[in-house]
Amino acid sequence: MNKIGREDGNTDGPNSKPGSRRDFLFKLSLLLNAAVGAVLAVPVLGYLLGPGLEKGENSWVALGAVADFPVGEIRLVVYRNPVTTSWDGKTGSVACWVRHIATEEFQVFAINCAHLGCPVRWFAQSKLFLCPCHGGAYYEDGTRASGPPPRGLFEYEHRISQGILMISAGQLPTLATEAYAPNPLIQIGKPEERSSSL
């Protein structure tokens, strides 16, 4: 060790004692790297956690003319998620169940079972939504009928604007991120109508 140090032309001696110039400079380099690292970590963490921290924002999506939904029936309707990329492909399309109760009275359910998100199917004869995964069952008003789901079907907030049925949509409905969001991104129609529907 000693020999190599001298051959290098370094005359400080091989052992850096605590408090020596060498020791100080090495600690300084560690400190500088820690400081620069901490600064650079901010944008990295921001990028990484971005999707998690973003509040899912909903938009009003048109499902079709009220007249297209027969009263007393439940229909499967497909809409395009309000925010998609071109590489989302088919996954950017979402299906939902529309129940037309009376003239202006609707219920719009997410197809995702409240248990683990599998797609529920409507059986008109027995008036039940059944889930293929673990056998969750719901009545036609979306309330839980049996099986493992902890609650009824997720329901979209909806409104009728100039004869068009619209829902507030934008995120995968789960127990933490329900289909319902209090302030949809794009507001269509008069603001007072909106506040009455909240």
Add this chain to the structure above:
Amino acid sequence: MMSKLKARGLDIFHWIERRTGLVSPLIAAARHPIPASSASWWYVFGSAATVLLGVQIVTGILLALVYVASAADAWNSLQFLNHDVSLGWFLRAMHGWGSNFMIAIVLIHMAQVFLFGAWKFPRELTWMIGVFLLLLTLGMAFTGQVLRFDQDAYWGLGIGASVMSRVPLIGGQLVHALLGGPIIGGATLSRFFALHVFVIPGILLGCVGLHVWMVLRLGINEWPMPGRLVRKATYERWYHEHVQKDGIPFVPGGAWRDGLFAAALLLALGCCAFYLGPFGPTGQPDPTIIQTAPKPDFVFLWIYAVLAFLPPSLETPFLLIAPVIIIVPVLLLPLFAGEGEKHWSRRPVAVLMVALIAITLGVFTRLGTYTPWSPIMDAWSSDPTPEQYLRNRTPLERQGALILQEKQCRNCHALAGSGGLRGPALDAVAARLTEDQLIRQVLQGGGNMPAYGNALNPAETTALVRFLRTLRGNDLSPAVDPSRSLTQGDNAPGPASRP
């Protein structure tokens, strides 16, 4: 001439060795002494898992030459691999079967190490890294299942998101972090691609390196002998003397078994891939196609089954707490029981635990293969009404049989062995329930059955119950409410009026 060539080769070797200095330590590591007792067929599973990891890396890189990690195109690129790229199907099959083989071998390795007491002092950390390696291998299997971007992958992500959403307070953020956005889409697949191809393999390789390094440094576990106890104060000296006295070099004494087993395993893997073919992809990842019964891959079927049996109130606590309760004790086991007996014959609890875990996993996996808890969605329209249940029945009873089909009762209830298994089979229902009980059960539901009061009018209910009253198995006596005849007088027809 030959000797000249040999000398030239040696020169090149020395030139490299002088500059890298790596070959001699590698040779020394290969010839490190192992206890003669450890040169056994039971000790081949660790190296086999490493060989399979190598297969996964090679086949994975080859698949990445063609695969497109885009939600719009991934499914098409898999079809292209299966049908248009020559031998693309075989590479997909190797990678898919390699995953199953690797999980199986890692589990066998873990059970062997556990039963042989190899996790005791001083190899505690080797075990703990090994537990991480199992979790990382399962992580590779799950993310790999997502990259096979089909219907099952799509709804599997939905299940993952639903589980995440049950975490209190930050559930919503976790869902968005998992999916990379508000819905399952392009961002989700890119995220899982990065995990499957960069993040998890990187950590996995690092952990494997550490794991193998510790095996070399501490020496392979000796074959346990009943009554030979591990003591921290004496074990290392004893082991050192043991291998000095009785040891043999790992290469070739132990390594030839590893080599032979690896070759047999690779051959078996190749045969599975060749004869059984690649996994999927199943239907397109189109969430608007809801005629699907999503299912996870084989290794996760047991979790899928467990989730069917939890009551709603217990589900969230179970999902959040059970993984901790299972993983933490396994991880910390050697810190609390690092000394003492190694031999399985003197550790009955350990043997029982391995048996219990194996049986539990087996039973739930078996249940997951035929999902008795799921309604069979097309049973009502496809399963015939058994002929014997229509013979000699009145028109009203036959009407009831039609209603049983039409109201989808068969989706959950079997008749003569066909139909759903969610509810009890109805072949002998009249022997269990009286007429009043049948009516009540149909209209109000209960015991995991929905109420059909809104779906049946009184005439339909009457017909249905009349039909159900005829279902008495092999002429069992019908269920009778003894008080009925008293309350309705003598002229009321008893429930057993049918001959």
